[in-house]
Amino acid sequence: MSGSVSPLAPTTFATLPPVRGLRMATASAGIKYKNRTDVLMMVFDAPAAVAGVFTKSKCPSAPVDFCRNNLPHGTARAVVVNSGNANAFTGVKGRQATELTAKSAASAVGCSENEVYLASTGVIGEPLDATKFAGVLDQMQSDATGDFWFEAAKAIMTTDTYPKVATRSAEIDGVSVTINGIAKGAGMIAPDMATMLSFVVTDADIAPVALQALLSDGVGPTFNSMTVDSDTSTSDTLMLFATGATAADGQKRVETASDPRLASFRTALNALLKDLALQVVRDGEGATKMLEITVTGAESDAAAKTIALSIANSPLVKTAAAGEDANWGRIVMAVGKAGEMADRDKLAIWFGDVRVAVNGERDAGYSEDAATAVMKRQDIPVKVELGLGEGQATVWTCDLTKEYVAINGDYRS
């Protein structure tokens, strides 16, 4: 792993205000790493509404199973996140580790074990020694403080080259509410080093069922529209908590996602999710370019997304981007292999504002120089118009470089 920061990293980081009702602390439990923090604890002093979306993997980690089981309960008092060990593919021992961790956290905070949420990233298949948490969680709960977002983002990093933070504000009932979020994932959505985790917290007062609907809707065009290498983790976890602290300012609890008072909140939440998702792509392992791929004119939005992901996951498209090669033939290939309806002779393709192909052949005014100039940018917009219908989608990916192969070809040894 190279020690250098991604060339696509943000030049400044947002400053995140505390969110009333939430305190956080980090600690070094010695799970795997020496001399670095490897545990984050989030403590809600009153039960917070909770929502979550998780990996679609058929082989999920033990913490993912644990969170899914607790979610119907609807409220959270503590979250424990560790790095260094994913507690994935660990069988009965994995379940025992989640139970022991939850018990320790519940005891530290004074809550039920079904108000505890867990997330682990790191090596998979290695039993997680949860007894290491027992000693630290009590101390963390008493140390926890509200002004801790940036430290929290750093504590959950693995191969990330920069911490990922975002904040937005919105209004509900004329009351100002805050939404903060952190994420980790060095772009790779993968099992044993760079699993994607994200935790978002608001002080708004929103019921769990409404919160879940907001999150499930919001994840589609954001976290579920980014890809680095098409590999899906066993541990991907995105959780949204609402402390309800703004009830004290007069905000009346929102019970359903269809409540029109959520308009501003929904916009702010979706913007924050997109912000975090793009930060993950921009930290893609070995990445030197970000590609924004927009497909329009598909038979449906779902078809557009399938085609956009086919382009975004194509090794040939991604290596061409790494080489700054305006190789639009590979876009044609990726559209063709996607399996969705496409009509070669209606297809048009743009790199940035440069139309390179139209009506099933190279644009008559095609300029290799103009197309190459777009490929030399850090952020490369690619647009494909299918000419069939109204379906559209946008996805984000990064290029595929020798550095990606180096990082992933030998990381365990």
Place this chain on the structure above:
Amino acid sequence: MSGSVSPLAPTTFATLPPVRGLRMATASAGIKYKNRTDVLMMVFDAPAAVAGVFTKSKCPSAPVDFCRNNLPHGTARAVVVNSGNANAFTGVKGRQATELTAKSAASAVGCSENEVYLASTGVIGEPLDATKFAGVLDQMQSDATGDFWFEAAKAIMTTDTYPKVATRSAEIDGVSVTINGIAKGAGMIAPDMATMLSFVVTDADIAPVALQALLSDGVGPTFNSMTVDSDTSTSDTLMLFATGATAADGQKRVETASDPRLASFRTALNALLKDLALQVVRDGEGATKMLEITVTGAESDAAAKTIALSIANSPLVKTAAAGEDANWGRIVMAVGKAGEMADRDKLAIWFGDVRVAVNGERDAGYSEDAATAVMKRQDIPVKVELGLGEGQATVWTCDLTKEYVAINGDYRS
């Protein structure tokens, strides 16, 4: 492109006998390359039965459309293959180029244009100047000779590092028949440099409908079970011709694929298709390892194949292979993301004979040294047992190396 031969190349090449009824020639038409042969012509002196399978791309090349249209006619007299230009995404000009080429070939051979088959590989989106064929096909038809297989295999190479040839013999009605085949495709199944083409010819007397059934059945566990980078070409073409010359030896024409007289032929054909397919994988761009991935115990054979391909196409599995890293967690990941039924707690995984995981956790007797020893081989067998049913499949792939990124990151410039 490096000039070196794949480390996985065969040490010897099969010697292919002539197939009665077929003559071949190559020529330099100056399509793109200077000072090298870039056209192959196959001439059948009497109409040969023909079968074909083609890319599933929704954006197929003009020659693929042309061949598909001719196939119902059932017989072939000429095949023209060019490298340097794929005649793909070339609109009306592309169709005109196929028509002109077919007309020239039909005139040279003295047959109908619907007895001509075409294949093109090379840059896509560039109009193909088919007038360049006009001058050479007459000469090729008169020069064509039966003992030309190795030259033919070399003439259709692009980024291939070695020519791909295979031969088998079989018996029908006690009469010995020959099957010869050639293929190209530097492992990458992609649009503009290494499209997969393969041409197989037998002297057996088999009707087109039977020939098509044999080919369609044979391609599933062979050519359609290999992958280098998951990218599907606009031009992939596999054709099978039967000259019927062995009728002169007393072989009675086979009319249907269910004819029991085909047993020996079917076995030989399938072995030849697998031989050629594995040669393509072993020439995968940048490849240093071949992986044979077998999935057993799936709900169905189709589910097993989906899971096997999910493993074979995973950049993380392929980079781990490049690094000789026995990273079985990435196999778990790839099983989990495939979308087919899997039960984490029934899963077992082997590298070679070394069982690394069983019952949803690391094997109690796991030895990193033993697993790593398997990864150091050139050919790495990976086996996954799902424990759900009887479905199984085997697929082949190669590793993902920095050399792959180098070859594909900048080939056009």
